Amino acid sequence: MRWEEVGKRYGLRGGWVLRDVDAECRAGEVVAVVGRNGSGKSTLLRLAAGLTRPSRGTVTGRPRVVGYVPDRFPPAGRMSATAYLTHLGRVRGLGTARSAARAGELLDRLALSGGREAPLATLSKGNAQKVAVAQALLVPPGLFVLDEPWSGLDASAHEVLAELLAEVAAGGGTVLFTDHRESLARTHATRSLHVADGRVTPQGESGTRDLVDVVLAWRGSGPRPPAALPGVRAEPGPDGQLALRVPRQDTDALLLAALREGWSVARVTEAAR
């Protein structure tokens, strides 16, 4: 996905929040958007998700399915987490049974407490945040956008969220998240975009010094499918082995996705610098 010469201001008299943004996000990347409060991080995310239009320039190549987790999720009302997620799943084209099953699976993983059948308005901020994450993943997104997703989450949900981000990327999706803490960006992202004074600057590959080479061998019985995995360096040679290079923090999610696809792991080594 690409931002080309993108500028954004709110209203004709508003000042430019973002100007001349030229940036790109590729499939399989987890990109952190960092910058001070009010610098325009949420605006950049809303442009990515297609929730707001650029005042100038274009955003192209947006994947068809976008999952969006807003910074404040206001699920007021009497609907329960189960009813709400099942309803949204149906809106997104899942049947009722699949929708309810997917909702249950996500709430299990995120360990929602406070009651799946309780009115959403009674949930704590952390549990409401879990519902916000779940609604964005009912259908696997090609673009997963999260605005300050770690705020308010308990420690175990932190880990699950990190796994979920890595899984979307390992499945060939793009993840874009904000946080004002650089440490979280370093831990969970493969790359950062820094927003300041209306400008967006790539911070370079945070993982270039910490890459892992993975070699996979096809063990499936049928013909080998095209690999929907990130970091493919070359298509398989005559030995049928596939070579990939990924940031260390994505290795677990990549291996998990590869095993599920029917690959077996032939080799995992430090990438030569």
Ligand code: ADP
């Ligand atoms: P961040 O996410 O980095 O805190 P935002 O993108 O939310 O930054 O906001 C950037 C600037 O744009 C701020 O000055 C904010 O007041 C302004 N802004 C954001 N959303 C709107 C809006 N809907 N209408 C008018 N101004 C807005």
